[in-house]
Amino acid sequence: MSTNDATARLAFEVVKTACSNCNLRELCLPIGLDATELRKLDELVSTRRRLKRGDHLYRAGQSFESIYAIRSGFFKTDVLIEDGRDQVTGFQMTGELLGLDGISSEVHTCNAIALEDSEVCAIPFLHLESLSRQIHTLQHHFHQVMSREIVRDHGVMMLLGTMRAEERLAAFLLNLSQRFKARGYSPAEFNLRMSRDEIGSYLGLKLETVSRAFSRFQDEGLLSVHQRKIRILNTAGLKKLMSHQRV
Amino acid sequence: MSTNDATARLAFEVVKTACSNCNLRELCLPIGLDATELRKLDELVSTRRRLKRGDHLYRAGQSFESIYAIRSGFFKTDVLIEDGRDQVTGFQMTGELLGLDGISSEVHTCNAIALEDSEVCAIPFLHLESLSRQIHTLQHHFHQVMSREIVRDHGVMMLLGTMRAEERLAAFLLNLSQRFKARGYSPAEFNLRMSRDEIGSYLGLKLETVSRAFSRFQDEGLLSVHQRKIRILNTAGLKKLMSHQRV
């Protein structure tokens, strides 16, 4: 490879990494920034990382330095407690941020694991704080992202605390559907990246219960399910199921 | 009342309100600020609000302008969904912040209700953002507070998703105990500010189940319970109960 090739390739990589060129910029941290601000953010988001399916992006206990923006791929986060129990606390997709839990104590409090081959942008947190002292829009947007995470968690608490199995699964599928839609994919047809066991862990159910709920939904004509391939046939029906009044 | 009296009283109020004079400054936003910075924060935290037991500090749907630091008292937050179900998402005490959920959409997403007569400091959020662009320590601390809320929520998800009734109640009591301790109160003896129903809602249980768990703990000599007055007799026992291995 000639020097020119190498340079060209390097330039290409840089372009590929830059926020200003990223097709996620409407979804990710750069929302609302002007050209100058975007350029500053580009400098910040220097490192990219590729992960293979099953790789850990970080582990609970590791020291926290960066948050990560997902460029492509799909992740889960989970927490373990000493006695061996664990729970999936979330599934993250393109444009979403990982690692916010680490800010509080400078140590990651959960594991982040790629559910498919993925690529993330590492954002050194101290740099982000520094830059968001200069760019109000960035600061505010970051606060909104953290707050949105809190609101999302409240939704999950609601789900775990008050919904029954089928309602939980319906809520889960509708949420996924909507997030795929926001990314330009079909809201009606998608592949689950996670196993029944992982869905169950997230929803506070056993995998058998998840499986039965899928079968029931299929029997009722709400979905078609082939392994991890889901087609939503009756969105309204799923929504109705979710708000099934209980005493 | 003479003019002098009024002036004196006003000065007194101001002193009382100032962060620099607040005995919660080690617990609340001012952590780690120097004298100059504290004075700036004082200007920010101008408004105080008193609430009686049962009063709403804010309601879901109201537009978000300020976050609130609890000076004294005790709160719960809860969310409702259309079909009438609701869930308590947290109990907040002295020195803790309320309203972080409102940042994401400029609208409060839950209700905050005083469980006893309380007093809060209103912190206009745009001012806080502006000040935290000037004071790095404040900025970082605020980020930590938001992150801690996320970590706490993960803990609740864990509790709701994997623990059984007695484990949940034990976790809840130990958490309260530790928070009272951090505020200089007895970790072993305290009054619950919330009803069995509210505890149940938070823990994803029915009030009867909560009541039965209390009775069982008392039978086993872990607690003494008289209405809302709790004495923890065997902290280790409660902890052990929490990590009871299941298959």
Add this chain to the structure above:
DNA sequence: TGATCGGGTTGACGTGGATCAAACGCCGGG
């Protein structure tokens, strides 16, 4: 002092989801 009321306790019973167990089907390797 007795009546009322709301929160709390306790008991009897029902049920949703966990558990245990078996079988299925897809997929990669020999």
Add this chain to the structure above:
DNA sequence: CCCGGCGTTTGATCCACGTCAACCCGATCA
């Protein structure tokens, strides 16, 4: 092409917690 393994489905049974209902107790008020 068959084999072995893993994720999934499905069935039978069990049990923790919900539900329903009665009762209790302390606080408030007439």
